[in-house]
């Protein structure tokens with residue numbers, strides 16, 4: 001049955017080791033790495049807040065305490081900025097403050113996969129649909145991606161995953177949907193496969209890290225066996241939901257997605273976000289033009 005309850009809770013799986021960013025991630029959670037001057041996790045939180053999320057559930061792990069500190073208020077810092085009359089900085093800092101009790105932290109005790117991480121939050125979800133946001137996927141758009149999805153979900157109910165077309169050769173990096181009906185922005189989905197080889201991929205429509213899920217997904221996750229790469233996969237639980245309830249949609253969001261889980265994607269996002277900043281655009285843009293011209297001349 002379509003569950004059209006309001007989406008006010010979001011799960012942020014942030015337990016990953018971030019090995020692609022070693023040695024930095026030896027002591028810093030990758031979600032604290034910055035795009036210009038804002039940690040990756042701040043982009044996900046801002047997107048969630050803009051979409052009406054009020055409860056934030058972080059699934060963390062050992063070594064991630066810097067994330068909890070980041071979301072704590074910093075009264076000492078705030079009062080010294082106030083004394084120094086640095087109102088603009090004070091405002092920037094205040095915008096990151098979270099309401100008391102709005103964030104819950106749950107630990108994933110073993111790295112058993114994304115599906116297992118989401119399942120760790122099962123007792124905090126209640127009986128309304130909830131969002132899952134993967135902070136590695138940073139999406140620049142006029143209307144925040146999750147908000148686009150929540151608006152569409154208000155019409156469809158069911159479960160919804162963000163999707164975008166990827167090169168056929170890239171399917172083994174993603175969850176890939178099998179399209180039942182293509183309705184434009186919205187597609188209905190008849191199956192989902194995690195990280196298929198190109199030859200086995202049902203399409204080139206890939207799942208991007210934004211989900212709106214019914215609580216029944218938690219029941220499926222509790223029964224999941226390890227799947228692709230030996231991990232408990234969220235994709236497999238959603239595939240089970242399709243066979244039981246046939247109520248899964250893909251949503252082609254508008255916006256540009258950066259894969260900040262890879263070095264190349266992270267660098268691209270850094271450049272794009274710097275160029276979008278009025279305080280940096282001119283100087284940084286000039287610098288980029290100069291080094292690109294120098295590189296072309298050397299070739």
Ligand code: G1P
Nearest residue numbers: 114137173174175207208209235
């Ligand atoms: C995860 C999901 C995958 C999805 C991807 C999007 O994979 O398991 O289905 O397509 O995020 O970024 P990961 O990138 O964690 O391997």
